Amino acid sequence: MIHPLTDRHNRTIDYLRISVTDRCNLRCGYCVPPTPFTHMKHKEILSYEELLRVVKVAVSLGIKKVRLTGGEPFARKGLIPFMEQLSCLDGLEDISVTTNGTLISDKIDVLKKAGLTRINISLDTLRPERFVQITKEDRFEDVIKTLHNAIDAGLAPVKLNTVLLDGINGDELEDFARLTLKHPIHVRFIEYMPIGEGTGPAKSELLAPAILKRLEKLGELTPVTRDAHDGPARRFKLKGALGEIGLISPMSNHFCATCNRIRLSADGHLRPCLLSDTKVSLKEPLRKGADEAAIEQLFRHAASIKGERHNLLDHHVHDMMCAIGG
Ligand code: SAM
Numbered sequence: 326m327i328h329p330l331t332d333r334h335n336r337t338i339d340y341l342r343i344s345v346t347d348r349c350n351l352r353c354g355y356c357v358p359p360t361p362f363t364h365m366k367h368k369e370i371l372s373y374e375e376l377l378r379v380v381k382v383a384v385s386l387g388i389k390k391v392r393l394t395g396g397e398p399f400a401r402k403g404l405i406p407f408m409e410q411l412s413c414l415d416g417l418e419d420i421s422v423t424t425n426g427t428l429i430s431d432k433i434d435v436l437k438k439a440g441l442t443r444i445n446i447s448l449d450t451l452r453p454e455r456f457v458q459i460t461k462e463d464r465f466e467d468v469i470k471t472l473h474n475a476i477d478a479g480l481a482p483v484k485l486n487t488v489l490l491d492g493i494n495g496d497e498l499e500d501f502a503r504l505t506l507k508h509p510i511h512v513r514f515i516e517y518m519p520i521g522e523g524t525g526p527a528k529s530e531l532l533a534p535a536i537l538k539r540l541e542k543l544g545e546l547t548p549v550t551r552d553a554h555d556g557p558a559r560r561f562k563l564k565g566a567l568g569e570i571g572l573i574s575p576m577s578n579h580f581c582a583t584c585n586r587i588r589l590s591a592d593g594h595l596r597p598c599l600l601s602d603t604k605v606s607l608k609e610p611l612r613k614g615a616d617e618a619a620i621e622q623l624f625r626h627a628a629s630i631k632g633e634r635h636n637l638l639d640h641h642v643h644d645m646m647c648a649i650g651g
Contacts, residue, residue: 329387330624332597332631336584339389341380344591344650345404346370346396351425351460353449355488356646358521365648371593373407375611379589380411382620388587390419392445394650396591399428405439412440423447423486423651427462430470433478444475445484445513450494451501459493476508482568484511489531498531498539505568513558513571518600518637521645533559533574540570557583575600581634587627590649595623597631599651602643605630 330338347365349357371379380391391411398404411420421443422436429436436444448468450456456465475483485504489495501512517530540546540561549560549569557580558571574580581598588596593608605627610619642649 327385327387330383330587330628332628334582334631334633336582336631337387338585338587338628338631339387340392340586341383341388341390341589342392342394342586342650343376343380343589344395344648345376345393345398345407346401347591347645347648348400349395349397349425349647350400350427351397351462351464353460354493355490355517356521356651358645362645365592369593370591371589371608371611373403373410375593375608376407376589377410378611378617379607379620380417381414382617383624384414384416385617386621386624387416389417390421391417392421392423394423396647396650397425397428398422399424399432405432405435408436408439408441419443421445424471425460425464426468426471427464428467430467430474433471433474433480437478437480441480443482443484444480445486446472446475447486448472449487449489451497451504455494472510476510481509482511483509484513484571486513486515488515488517489536490517491529491531493529495529495531498536499543502540502543502563502570505566505570506563507567509567511558511560511569511571513573515573516576518575518642518646520600520642520649521647530576532577533572534577536572546570575635576637579634581632584631587624587631588650590644592648595627596649597627598635599649600635600637600642601632603630603632604644 419442420440423445426446449459453465457463487501505512514536545564546561549562558573561570594604595607596604607623
């Protein structure tokens with residue numbers, strides 16, 4: 326019988342997000358620090374064998390969903406065979422990925438066969454020239470191909486993640502929202518979070534209340550009833566739209582009371598909260614021979630120190646987003 330992973334605030338943790346690498350082929354200003362930094366060495370990140378062991382224990386504790394993220398998860402070789410291994414685990418119901426979509430436009434069918442159930446694609450602009458300014462790479466068309474191929478492959482719902490910043494892409498809010506009229510996608514506006522050294526308060530972030538006001542001017546906007554697969558997004562639908570709009574508001578209206586997540590960073594730390602530097606090393610005990618029971622205890626300890634809510638408004642998170650896994 327499974328004794329589920331719970332925390333001190335009566336939340337059940339059934340969702341594990343794994344950052345498989347801190348490397349990314351894009352360099353978005355709000356995510357990657359502006360000053361040069363040293364990437365983790367290969368031996369510092371958990372091997373796929375280590376990750377698989379950890380996930381097996383997590384699943385035995387009731388983890389039902391795993392999301393692979395990074396860095397750019399597809400920048401790490403061997404991710405697809407790893408997904409295949411994950412898909413063989415009894416009890417793991419959902420394997421998803423958050424990606425910038427630049428490296429997989431021709432791999433969607435292979436990914437589906439490997440067990441991928443859902444995909445979130447990050448895209449902050451619908452303008453090719455602006456894409457280069459934001460990401461420092463000319464890969465817009467690749468992302469669009471990935472988006473269309475994911476829709477065609479039925480990886481429903483394909484989610485598009487967008488961070489809006491005034492003076493950078495804030496003027497595209499309406500264009501992103503209108504995409505949902507014609508395409509069966511979920512466009513999700515995520516509030517900027519000050520995470521990582523060098524990425525201070527943006528001052529130009531667009532928060533959910535302001536976004537909502539602008540969305541309401543686009544036409545009739547109906548709230549969508551939450552379902553079991555809902556994450557923290559508050560969901561809306563424009564009249565006649567094929568898709569939906571989601572607002573994810575960690576800053577203006579946190580959703581910590583319903584948080585069901587735990588994270589594993591690229592360097593092998595369990596992090597009970599994205600927006601806190603509290604972490605528990607898993608790599609060290611793993612490499613010193615920890616058995617399954619010891620790994621289970623580390624998960625239980627990490628869950629037990631999960632804060633009731635994040636305090637990002639008072640504290641800065643020092644570790645980088647790409648290492649923790651957004
Ligand atoms: N490379 C992958 C991607 O682009 O989706 C996965 C990693 S990325 C860190 C995951 C998500 O975090 C992206 O949607 C990105 O926009 C978001 N993100 C990065 N830095 C952020 C920040 N400071 N505030 C809010 N979201 C952020």
